[in-house]
Amino acid sequence: MRVPHGIDSKVFSAAVRELEGIVGQQWVFTSEEDLYLYRDAYSPFWGEAEERLASAAVSPESVEQVQAILRIANAHRIPIYPISTGRNLGYGGAAPVYSGSVVLDLKRMNRILEIDEQAASCLVEPGVSYFDLYRHIRANKLKLWIDCPDPGWGSLIGNALDHGNGYTMNPFRDHFAAHCGMEVVLANGDLVRTGMGALPGAKTWQQSRYGFGPDVDGIFSQGNSGVVTKMGFWLMAEPEAYLSGTVMVSRHADLVPLMKAFSVLNNTNAMMATTRIGSPLQLGRVFGVPPEPEHAALLDKPGVTPEELEAYGRKNDLPYWTIDLKFYGGTEVVEAQWTHAMRVFRSAIPDVQFAKGDRLTFPLSETQAEAVKDKASLGIPSLGAFFVGARSPNKPVGSHGHFWLSPILPLSAEAVLEAQKVFARAFREWGVAPLYRALPQLYSPRAFYLLFGFEVSEDPAVNRKTRETVRRMIKLAAEHGWGEYRTAPAFMDDVMNVYSYNNHALRGLYERIKDALDPNGILAAGRCGIWPKHLRNGRS
């Protein structure tokens, strides 16, 4: 049996038996075979000494059991790492940040406790996945939509707590911002309901964002001072119609007026949904059909100029930049929104081109729902996103995987062009393949996420090089004022380190809260670079 660092093996064995007494023997896992499932399948440390491994896992089925587990952990100073479903591959999966922690796996707490069609809200436990909620809604023919990330197998609560995003309308796609009300077991086992939930018999726990006093929910997001056992979410009512369209411009320099016009629509809420910026010319290889040989040759040409690409684009009717727009609402409203959007773009860029996309009305039948290509935009969970990963039919199943790095940029053409230049230059200097030239993603309504993907290799030497590149990128981004909003466990200390204003004052505040709420430092040590007092000297 693996034993957490610094814990006597007899103490640990006794604690495991106590845990078994709480949840039953079959829900405490200590065998190598069982714990394999709690490895980070996409770990950039795969197979190396630094890989973060669980010493055990325990899976409770109730809030009372969670409380009891935390009391045992406090009594013996056992490090605990809570996960909802642990499906967040690319950001650490089910593995603890601090090696040797006992994973607290909440997958069995998977009840949809409430769902209110008129109020368009729900209350769920951590084990409820996007698929679970979607299927419940379809089965009960409720006129409600969910907003899901890709892929949809993860936990609503886990994704929201990690500041994850989805693809439908603004008020729903920032999953933490779309939550309403929490129940939390604090590190010491105390049970707290926040917001209106603190009022016994509250009628608006999932309707009113605020109760009375400070809004404490945020400290449990990307944090490690409590275990969230219930969380409410605002859902979207099913709209009448959906309309998508694509805006296309032909010149490199058009990105500036394109983003200006887009900002006006975006900031008046005319453009209410996630969009994607594309560049069929510049980024011909990303997530799409392979480019024609002539195009491929251009893309591979060192120092290819925008003018050369533009010339190719004119000849082959390939836009330099595109923005996808998506509208949801009354049938006449989505048409008017598209007309209005075209007018706004045309007044900024006279030769802009448009392509009208899908127009759907709801509800969709099962067959229609299956046939939808861009499922995420309609809140239909899928596993389609795994086409991007390493475990595809073309690659051997092994330790391969991927993870992400997303410096956050201002929502402007200037910022994107600068960032592309900065990183391209750095990759040349570092002698690193240019990954793919990153495309800005519009996960946030007001900022770009410049999403870089990294492949994990079976060769530790390659992984070491990748880790070094990522660490350099984190620093380089920070020097330009671009920070990450989440990261894989391997890089949490690095990212936290660059948030250093006034001698790391914010980390100091996190640590004061951590010490107050988890004095024994048992919960999720190291998560987001926040360490308990007794492990703080070791932080980088």
Place this chain on the structure above:
Amino acid sequence: MRVPHGIDSKVFSAAVRELEGIVGQQWVFTSEEDLYLYRDAYSPFWGEAEERLASAAVSPESVEQVQAILRIANAHRIPIYPISTGRNLGYGGAAPVYSGSVVLDLKRMNRILEIDEQAASCLVEPGVSYFDLYRHIRANKLKLWIDCPDPGWGSLIGNALDHGNGYTMNPFRDHFAAHCGMEVVLANGDLVRTGMGALPGAKTWQQSRYGFGPDVDGIFSQGNSGVVTKMGFWLMAEPEAYLSGTVMVSRHADLVPLMKAFSVLNNTNAMMATTRIGSPLQLGRVFGVPPEPEHAALLDKPGVTPEELEAYGRKNDLPYWTIDLKFYGGTEVVEAQWTHAMRVFRSAIPDVQFAKGDRLTFPLSETQAEAVKDKASLGIPSLGAFFVGARSPNKPVGSHGHFWLSPILPLSAEAVLEAQKVFARAFREWGVAPLYRALPQLYSPRAFYLLFGFEVSEDPAVNRKTRETVRRMIKLAAEHGWGEYRTAPAFMDDVMNVYSYNNHALRGLYERIKDALDPNGILAAGRCGIWPKHLRNGRS
């Protein structure tokens, strides 16, 4: 000179001299005359022993001065009560919650530090009022809107921290939710920037809601563990057009389908702005033209039935319930939204009536802006709301004033009708005039605020009776699962007391955070019922 309770007068005098050394003698106030301005003009304790009074006030002009003041306060254990501008009449104004506190008046820190037209965001200090920001935008011809409460003389930061609301579109009218990024001086004088602000030279402090790690901003809202010295806000870009309309139904029972249809629009974001529910029939006397004598007689008739009112309504073409709708966006979009909304209501209530309201295009000239009646809906600050108060030309200027109590209800007809019944019965039982029969306000996108207004009298006996009524209402509301989201200082302990789930676990959490961040308990003692350790025994 007044001296805070438990502080030696010599120690206090010495502390005052130290404060003078920091900000200059002219910015420390201790005379009766100066401190009169820090009284709560609308206090329900006006002139009684329990009225909460400042012992002094100090007004810094910089963050460094705020830090120095807090260090002095810690050294001498002086209670400090920070205010932004103290204009929040009806909820305590400039007076401290804990009598004898030194008011930390941030009115001199009134710079608009950044305003970005394309990003539609700003960074301001606590002394910046809605008027200040509005005038700055007009003067610089920026195509931006603000969202203001009524009245518009208060601080953006103060209102947001108190969970205040405005009247334009959903993403902006919950003022705390519309913020992005904070700078806070903690109780011990430490300076922290949150979110992306913790990254030195951050480019997205006002664009990205999340930095890395927990989202701590909420603990400084309605809280007392820090002094917010800078705060960013998302602004709305000026839309092309505005269109309003009113939906009218004739029967009492129509409220049920009316709210159901409204919920669909609301929860698909077709209806993106604040609305008002009205009842010209049932609430003829509220905020409007006095009713006709026959109508007045009906309203005064004990036990008048909905049917009697409906009959009067049919005869006089007066709707039972109304909902005002407001749309912002492209000219063709607002028309389509109104068409769509009418279709949705008509399918729920075949004989529903509609009245199209204002249709405006922007920008407005100064003259047009002056002439707008419903200024708040267009983000134009005003002092018009004071028509409701006691200090009108028809009343003597004196200790009169008003304050509010707002139980939060589910957004449904059933909840409104139940609450009206519950409170009407209680008022009869208690022998209390029925205030005005409260109308549900749609300050929140997903819940009703049942707004009750109370007048403050010159007669302490009347105020005592009012306070007793309010305390009973707080308990009565809580028994039905309806909680308040803010309240006047006189009732903060009462409101906090009803948020009692699991033996006041949430208050316990607030107190643990308070003790960790303000160990000497110097900041805003008693705010929202959160008391520092040394005063906790006295809480009710």
